[in-house]
Amino acid sequence: TDPYYIRYPPNSTPRHYSKIYATWIFIDSYLQDFYGDKHRGGFFVEAGALDGEYMSNTLQLEQAYNWTGLLVEPDSDNYSELLKTKRKAWLSPSCLSLYSFPHASLLKKSRENDEESNWLMRATSSLITNEDSFGRDNPKIFTLYETVQCFPTDSLLSALNVTHVDFFSLDIEMVEAEVLSNFPFEKISVDLWAIEHRILGVPQLKEPASLMNYTLADLKKFGFSANIIETREKLIDTFEDQKFIKFMISKGYYYLDMTCALVGDYLFLRKASNLFKSLKVPKEREFRTYVCEEKKVHAVAWPSFEIKSLRDPHHYPGLQYKDLI
Incomplete structure (x- = not known):
């Protein structure tokens, strides 16, 4: 019996969900530019795989470019659906460990009756890490709990004899930093990370939707008030x-x-990878820590699903770095 519960199901053709979400478009546009027909047969990891179809960051790589990989999904309801899709990938009904050793954890699962919103709720299943994680239940949403087994990421990959990952999608509901703090970067190389992450405990500032089509530089250039500029700067900090x-x-x-x-x-790109070398990023920009100063922001709602409104203009179009005038 596999101690990590890893399964490799037969391959078939899963059905497709409509890809209308801006975050999916944002990530997939980079995957297409970096990989596409140029890199077939790669290896991915997707933690927070849901059913393997809904908002999947790896399904396109598998179906169009013959990739395979590891799909990790601890929610037993989601995992049951994941088995039905018969993805051409290894599957594990576990969570990634928050420590350097295996442990059990309590998983909070929110559900609604409406099918579409229910999948949005399923995507929020999260590990209980402290008393605050229980939160306050919404009367329109019912909450379930289950005990799940978590394994260190390198244990799962070692079981597959994998030491290099081309693309790693990490969306595990606000415990990404804990998992990464125990990730063996010196042992397992990952070329491209897509990581959902937020700063916990910050105030949720808002600005008018009409300002979303302006970058911070635009706001300064066109003489917007100091209050508007200060709000944008605080937004970027959050x-x-x-x-x-x-x-x-x-x-x-x-x-x-x-x-x-x-x-x-x-999105983080390994500087030792050929992908990074192809960008030709100027030395003075290699250690940048801000990108939102030069982009339009989407604090309230996505005003457009156009890739050019989502991506850093330094890397659009194409993937060679360009200076902006």
């Missing part, structure tokens, strides 16, 4: 977790981009 960014930089990564929202999707 988006970009400097401690988290600097941690990833210390592990040899380039801060590529993020979605510039309260719950942000960060």
